[in-house]
Amino acid sequence: MTLKRNKAKFRLKFIYCLQLGAKPIVIISILIPHLDIDMSSVLISGGNGFLGYHLVEKFISKGFDVTIVDDLSTSKRSDLLEKVTFYNKRIEDFNTDEKFDYVVHLAARPSPEDYISSPVETILSNSYGTRVMLETARKSNATFMYTSSSEVYGNASVLPTPETYYGYVNPNGIRSCYDESKRFSEAMIMAYRRQYNMKVRIQRPFNVYGPRIREDGIYGRVIPRFIMQALENKDLTVHGDGLQTRSFLYIEDWLSATMKFLLANSVSHEVLNIGSDSEITVFELAKLIVEMTKSGSKIVHTEAREDDPRRRSADLTIVKSDLDWSPVVSVREGLQKTIKWFRMRSE
Numbered sequence: 001m002t003l004k005r006n007k008a009k010f011r012l013k014f015i016y017c018l019q020l021g022a023k024p025i026v027i028i029s030i031l032i033p034h035l036d037i038d039m040s041s042v043l044i045s046g047g048n049g050f051l052g053y054h055l056v057e058k059f060i061s062k063g064f065d066v067t068i069v070d071d072l073s074t075s076k077r078s079d080l081l082e083k084v085t086f087y088n089k090r091i092e093d094f095n096t097d098e099k100f101d102y103v104v105h106l107a108a109r110p111s112p113e114d115y116i117s118s119p120v121e122t123i124l125s126n127s128y129g130t131r132v133m134l135e136t137a138r139k140s141n142a143t144f145m146y147t148s149s150s151e152v153y154g155n156a157s158v159l160p161t162p163e164t165y166y167g168y169v170n171p172n173g174i175r176s177c178y179d180e181s182k183r184f185s186e187a188m189i190m191a192y193r194r195q196y197n198m199k200v201r202i203q204r205p206f207n208v209y210g211p212r213i214r215e216d217g218i219y220g221r222v223i224p225r226f227i228m229q230a231l232e233n234k235d236l237t238v239h240g241d242g243l244q245t246r247s248f249l250y251i252e253d254w255l256s257a258t259m260k261f262l263l264a265n266s267v268s269h270e271v272l273n274i275g276s277d278s279e280i281t282v283f284e285l286a287k288l289i290v291e292m293t294k295s296g297s298k299i300v301h302t303e304a305r306e307d308d309p310r311r312r313s314a315d316l317t318i319v320k321s322d323l324d325w326s327p328v329v330s331v332r333e334g335l336q337k338t339i340k341w342f343r344m345r346s347e
């Protein structure tokens with residue numbers, strides 16, 4: 001299909017029939033609020049992953065026509081793929097003449113376990129992959145959104161970190177395949193925006209978690225790792241002294257900010273932090289998860305990770321005012337829902 005999938009809005013009119021006693025049927029057309037079904041189309045790379053799944057579910061519920069391109073490299077095939085147009089492909093090899101209203105580029109290897117073992121694939125999805133998605137958006141005249149990362153700040157010296165902080169990143173360290181390719185993508189997106197006047201949105205998520213987050217291995221993301229270890233009564237492995245902090249954002253909060261940012265007709269800032277401003281040390285997090293799972297696990301310390309930032313905290317001043325949004329789910333509440341989901345999975 002070469003035409004942009006229509007952006008039709010269907011207006012449903014309700015006609016009510018009333019029978020009043022023995023009199024003829026009276027037909028009343030009631031002007032109750034019209035139901036608008038948005039038939040916009042959206043292309044999502046990495047739509048089968050953790051963030052993608054929740055986003056796709058949301059788009060489907062809003063009536064969007066959804067297309068996913070995902071090579072299933074870091075995710076297991078999900079039920080949602082039956083409800084959308086799905087291309088099982090590497091983003092770098094994706095090519096289409098189809099037109100979309102929105103293009104969202106999520107495909108990447110976001111877990112340290114992946115990017116340390118597959119640094120080349122990591123760089124390519126955030127460089128060549130970004131270009132493919134940008135070109136698709138440009139040809140469609142679509143709004144383009146990219147999930148960059150708080151990792152672009154590296155080991156930040158300004159905390160909480162605002163969008164204006166340029167970052168302190170090791171350009172060739174073990175994490176550079178991820179950090180630097182996210183930074184490169186941001187630069188490429190802004191080049192497209194300046195040269196082609198495209199509508200672009202760059203978000204920098206800070207440690208999003210919730211149901212469906214991947215059960216990573218020992219080097220993976222900290223919340224699923226701790227929950228899995230606690231549920232299996234294994235030692236919780238804290239890298240280094242555990243005094244490094246993170247700020248965690250529950251998936252529902254991420255989703256509400258993302259939808260507002262993407263669907264806004266115009267934005268004051270094209271780059272936004274999407275995170276939480278409440279910090280917790282990794283050691284406190286481990287203790288909380290042991291307590292909430294009522295686990296017999298011990299907390300042990302392993303070697304600190306190379307280039308692991310000491311603190312991570314989002315300055316949310318701009319996003320709060322631009323999107324009229326704030327995170328509302330506490331860490332305890334979010335963990336409760338996440339632990340419940342992990343328990344259901346293991347039953």
Ligand SMILES: NC(=O)c1ccc[n+]([C@@H]2O[C@H](COP(=O)([O-])OP(=O)(O)OC[C@H]3O[C@@H](n4cnc5c(N)ncnc54)[C@H](O)[C@@H]3O)[C@@H](O)[C@H]2O)c1
Pocket residue numbers: 045046047048049050051052069070071072073074075089090091092105106107108109110111125129147148149150204205206207208209214
């Ligand atoms: N979850 C977070 O806390 C977080 C934080 C910062 C940034 N991000 C960014 O958000 C995006 C989504 O993260 P996630 O947590 O959902 O990760 P995820 O691993 O759950 O999902 C990524 C998806 O992309 C697919 N994929 C990977 N490389 C691909 C390629 N080359 N071609 C096609 N598909 C490919 C995977 O199969 C997977 O389905 C990533 O770009 C990540 O860097 C996430």
